[in-house]
């Protein structure tokens with residue numbers, strides 16, 4: 001019997017049972033006929049360091065990281081990519097053969113790729129982006145938009161201190177608006193993004209006066225349960241192109257799968273259906 005190691009990968013979180021990542025990576029392993037396993041592991045904060053030090057000894061080549069560990073894993077990594085450092089969080093760790101741990105964040109990459117696939121003629125350089133929310137997802141998306149050359153980000157968040165802090169950190173391309181003026185950010189915006197958790201099943205709806213929205217704008221939502229949020233439906237009724245949030249989840253997984261299992265996976269309709277059905 002061959003004793004060649006079968007690559008193992010995981011997603012660490014608490015809770016972790018809702019994560020779609022095991023379904024997605026397992027599907028790609030089957031699709032490309034690759035050896036490997038990808039499993040969810042529930043890890044409490046107090047055990048994080050022990051688990052991360054132990055995984056490579058057990059044959060794990062990397063792991064994704066989800067809530068609440070995305071920030072704290074940075075302290076456990078030997079190297080951190082520029083984008084993960086800028087975002088202040090990582091969503092993937094790679095356990096290298098030399099024993100070092102490298103941390104990266106592909107959430108912003110997943111966001112941009114999702115829009116590029118969903119609307120091939122869209123460019124973040126086309127005009128201002130109106131962005132709602134100032135949490136962890138917003139940080140990743142702001143970093144990616146600035147890196148991709150967006151001229152201006154109009155930022156609105158319910159808690160003003162959080163958006164002010166992002167302005168201070170990310171600089172002059174961010175303009176702050178009050179939550180009650182959210183609709184004013186839409187005038188002339190070419191990209192419109194909901195990064196709040198509003199619109200998700202069980203939460204309230206995300207509502208913003210949409211009179212100023214141009215039908216040329218591309219509108220997207222990071223919420224993907226439901227896929228067609230009311231916000232996206234209203235934008236579509238106004239003639240806008242819309243891209244749902246599921247693709248961000250799928251595309252952020254591509255660099256990790258390629259690095260760990262050696263094949264660049266395709267995100268297509270079958271991939272979407274597998275994840276939706278799971």
Ligand code: ATR
Nearest residue numbers: 133134135136137138157158159162195196197198
């Ligand atoms: P994530 O890491 O997924 O972005 P988060 O850090 O909890 O999660 O951020 C959630 C975002 O949704 C925040 O911008 C939050 O606004 P606050 O900073 O004011 O909390 C926003 N959000 C959540 N519930 C909201 C609500 N009921 N009304 C307005 N904004 C809300």
